[in-house]
Amino acid sequence: VKKTVLSLSLLSLLCGSVAFAQSSVATNPVGFISITVNGGSSTTPVLTLISPTLTNPIAYQSTVQSVSGTTITITGASFTANEFNGSNGTFYVEDVSTSQGGTGVLCDITATGSNSVTTAQDISSMVTAGDTLIIRQHITIGQFLGTSNTYGLQGGTSATSADEVLVYDGSSQNTYWYYNGSLGGTAGWYDLNFASASGVTIAPFQGVVIKRKTSGNVTITSTGTVKTGNTFFPVVNGLNVLGTVSAQGLTLGTSGLYTGTSSGVTASTSATTADEVTVYGFSNGSSTQSNYWYYNGSLGGTAGWYDLNFTPSGSVALAPGAAFVVNRKGGGAFNWSLPAPTSF
Amino acid sequence: MKKLTIFAAVAFGAMSASSHATSVGFSATPADRTLLTATSTNVPAGDLVLEGVFTNPNSFTYNPAISIAANVANMSSFGWQQFGLNPSNQSSEGSGSLQADTVFSGTVVGGSVTDVSGTPGSGQNASYFDNKQVYLVVFNGTTIAGSTQMGVFTSTSWTFPTNAGGLGDSITYDTSTTYNVTDVGNAGSVSNTGGPNSSGTLQLAAGVPEPSTLATLFGATGFLALLRRRRTE
Numbered sequence: 001v002k003k004t005v006l007s008l009s010l011l012s013l014l015c016g017s018v019a020f021a022q023s024s025v026a027t028n029p030v031g032f033i034s035i036t037v038n039g040g041s042s043t044t045p046v047l048t049l050i051s052p053t054l055t056n057p058i059a060y061q062s063t064v065q066s067v068s069g070t071t072i073t074i075t076g077a078s079f080t081a082n083e084f085n086g087s088n089g090t091f092y093v094e095d096v097s098t099s100q101g102g103t104g105v106l107c108d109i110t111a112t113g114s115n116s117v118t119t120a121q122d123i124s125s126m127v128t129a130g131d132t133l134i135i136r137q138h139i140t141i142g143q144f145l146g147t148s149n150t151y152g153l154q155g156g157t158s159a160t161s162a163d164e165v166l167v168y169d170g171s172s173q174n175t176y177w178y179y180n181g182s183l184g185g186t187a188g189w190y191d192l193n194f195a196s197a198s199g200v201t202i203a204p205f206q207g208v209v210i211k212r213k214t215s216g217n218v219t220i221t222s223t224g225t226v227k228t229g230n231t232f233f234p235v236v237n238g239l240n241v242l243g244t245v246s247a248q249g250l251t252l253g254t255s256g257l258y259t260g261t262s263s264g265v266t267a268s269t270s271a272t273t274a275d276e277v278t279v280y281g282f283s284n285g286s287s288t289q290s291n292y293w294y295y296n297g298s299l300g301g302t303a304g305w306y307d308l309n310f311t312p313s314g315s316v317a318l319a320p321g322a323a324f325v326v327n328r329k330g331g332g333a334f335n336w337s338l339p340a341p342t343s344f
Numbered sequence: 345m346k347k348l349t350i351f352a353a354v355a356f357g358a359m360s361a362s363s364h365a366t367s368v369g370f371s372a373t374p375a376d377r378t379l380l381t382a383t384s385t386n387v388p389a390g391d392l393v394l395e396g397v398f399t400n401p402n403s404f405t406y407n408p409a410i411s412i413a414a415n416v417a418n419m420s421s422f423g424w425q426q427f428g429l430n431p432s433n434q435s436s437e438g439s440g441s442l443q444a445d446t447v448f449s450g451t452v453v454g455g456s457v458t459d460v461s462g463t464p465g466s467g468q469n470a471s472y473f474d475n476k477q478v479y480l481v482v483f484n485g486t487t488i489a490g491s492t493q494m495g496v497f498t499s500t501s502w503t504f505p506t507n508a509g510g511l512g513d514s515i516t517y518d519t520s521t522t523y524n525v526t527d528v529g530n531a532g533s534v535s536n537t538g539g540p541n542s543s544g545t546l547q548l549a550a551g552v553p554e555p556s557t558l559a560t561l562f563g564a565t566g567f568l569a570l571l572r573r574r575r576t577e
Contacts, residue, residue, distance in 0.1 A: 047511055158518040159371035166514065171365040172439050172458050175516055183374035183541075185448060192516065193445045193454040194372035209511055238460070239365060241511065280511075289510070325511065 030057070032223040033247070035321040037153070038282040039215040042161070047287045048210045049280045049323035051243025052139045052202055054224030059084070059091065060135040065115075067124045074133060077115040084109045084117060090138045090201045093117060095127050096229050102126025104230035104337065106204065109135070141165065141176055141189050142198030144208075144222065148187070151221070154214045155180035159192060164211040167202055168241035173209070176200065205233040207241035207323030222321060231338040235265075240326040244318055248341035252277065252305040253314030256339050257326070258294045266331040267296035271308055278325040279316060292316060365460045366470045366507045367514035368395060368427060368478060372445040372454025375520040378539030379444050379451045381484050382493050382550035386451045386540065392483040392491070393442035393453050397476040397504070398528065399423030404496075406531035412483065412491045412551050415531070419496070424479070427504070428457045431472045437461040444482070450540030453480060453519050459507075470507040478502035478517070479528065484548055493548040495532025499523040519546060 033053055040046030065075040072093065084091035091109045095102050105126045111118035117135070127133075145165065149155055155178035156162035162177040176197045181187030189197040202208060204227070212218070227245035235242070244250060257277065258264045268274035274293035281288040292313050297303030305314040318324055326336075370393075379387035398404070400422040406415055416424070425431050428438025438459045445454035461469035479498045485491035501523050505515045519525060521536050521544050532549045539545040 049511075157375040158373035158520060159369065159516040160518045160520075160522070164516060166511075171460055173365070173367060173514065175367075175369050175371075175456060175514070177371065179373070185374060192369045192371050192456050193443070194447045194452075195445075239509075239511075278510075287512075327509075 029226040029228075030054075030224065031226065031247070032221050033321040035220040035222060037151075037210045037212055037218040037220060038287075039217050040212045040285075040287075041215060042213045044286065045164075045211045045213045046282065046285075047280060048212065048282070049241065049325070050208050050210060050220065050321055051206070051323040052144050052204075052208075052222045052224065053227075053244055053247055053320045054139075054222050055204065055227050055245065056137045056139060056143075057225045058134045058136055062133060064095075064127060064129050064131040064133050066129050067127050069124055070110075070119045070122050071113075071116050072119060072127065072133065073116040079112050079114055079117075081112065081114075083112045084135055084137075085112055089140075089199070091135055092138060092203075093119060094134050094136065094231075095123075096132045096134055098126065098128055098131040100126050100128045100131075102131075102232075104232045105335075106232065138201035138203060139224070140198065141167075141200045141202065144202055145178075145189070145220065147189070147198050149178045149189075151218050153178060153210070153218055154212070155187070157183055161213065163213055165189075166209040166211060167200070168207050168209065169203075170236050171239035171241075173241075174200075202243075204231070204245045205242055207243045207325075209241065209323070226341070229340045231340075232335040233338060234333060235326055235328055235336045236333045237328050237330055240328060241323055242326060242336075243323045244320065244338070246318070246338060246341055247320050248343055249320050250318040250338070251314060252292055252316045252318070254339065255318055256337050258305070259337075262332060263334045263337070265294055265326065266329065267294040267303070269296060269299050271306075273329070275329055275331065276327045278327065279318070279322075280324070290316075365458050365513060366473065366505055367440075367456055367458040368504060369456030369514070369516040370395070370442055370453045370480070371516050371518040372447055372452050373518055373520065374447050374541050375518065375522075375543050376447065376452035376454075376541065377519045377521065377525065377534070377536075377544040377546045378541050379453065379482060380539065380545045380547040382548050384547070386449075387444045387482065387484055387548065389444050389446040389451050390486060391444040391451075392486055392488070393444060393455070394426050394481040394483075395442055395457060395478055396424060396426040396481070397473055398479045398496075398498070399425075399476075401479070401496075401498070401528045404529040404531075406494075406496070406529045406549050408549060408551050410552065412494050413488050415494060415551070416481070416488050419481075424481075425472070427473055427478075428459050430461065430469055437469060442480070448541055450543075452541070453482065453546075456516070458514075473504040474506045476504050478504060480519075482532070482546065482548060492551050494551065495546055495548040496528035497525050497532060497534065497546055498528055499525045520544075 483491035
């Protein structure tokens, strides 16, 4: 596995707030993304939807020797016990080349054998012998936001007064906050049960909502490896707060969210019945949101992405470092296939 | 630990299938009032805490002569409705929980409950709780049936968010002295000072002894009666 790292400061000058490094032979370009979290107030917190977008570097890469149920045996592997699980952190596998239609499928690792890994789900129907498999460690809250609150989100003595970090899984969320240590004990990230949360993972598909309760913007710098290749994200019925791994950035039109099949958002003749995509913004000190839907063209005119004023919206950006909401209205779960980036 | 991520299509069935989610959390912190039993010991970590609404709390009075389960049933007759349960049939439609959590040397209320049901504004399910005052019911056991003490606490500053079907439908409170917390129907008491964390206390009300304690008492009483009978003979 080849890795290239260029000067981040140089890239910043070249590329502004979104910058990535690569060389002519790079397979793992690295870089950083600057993410702005907008200021709010205690009475009117402002929501900013973000995601790490970048990943941890590849920890291991090889080919699949065989797969049986949740056990994937890896060619030439010689792992130590629990190398990719347990106290070593939470890791996941990604199939990056397969004839089984599973290119881009990701799954958590729950156990590590001497030459195999056990996955949290049975993905044997999507993986086959000979596939290229990579293993990465999940991004954690401590890594993303700094174990000592590097970027200066508001800490406090409870989540009531501190900025809240909501990590979504479908429509359910877990809340985290930074305890400032002023009442004793150890400062750090905690959940609502006051359990340490620095090691809590943020999966690639998970969106993060920052509920900021004080004025002033905060800039978070997400650093890591650019995810290349196709990627599958699960979309379920109901609310989905989704991150993105596209360092290139997407638009609604290029996102692959609409496929014209059951493996994409449902189109319709109005936003009332179509699945909706909500992009959050910030204006005049408050959170804003814009809703988009896919018109199926059955009443005339051009099929495509539109906003609620029926303005064509295919060019609306799903920016690197951002997260957004998909409201799936009963069409069933599907794998959103994020297209591989064409440039970085 | 956070729920592991699931990506494979085959796993979708295990994931949530809902349109809306209203969440109310209580942040366990060193600043919280400490949970004390009726005998001023810490409520054990992991013990049950419920959150919900109480439409007629002024008519409820805690009765120490009946079981905790009977008191909870009595609460229901005065409009107690647990958040995360369908108000129509009491079926579960939520996730998460509140409980007693250890913070430093005391225990406090912590956790979050999410109700994932209901059409926004319909008055049904999660929307039933919209803008209503939050009540906490704390037990000295992990189940209602297994508890012998309870406390009911509230603050006019604790209100459920509006189920609007969006991301803003969550809120987090705590039980610190920032909030003017009161007990309900003499079910427990509230102090703004003292407790292991020196942050005030929420103390449970004593109730009827649990069955095992009753058996012990009955056994002791029977033994004394037997001794008295032998002396009489």
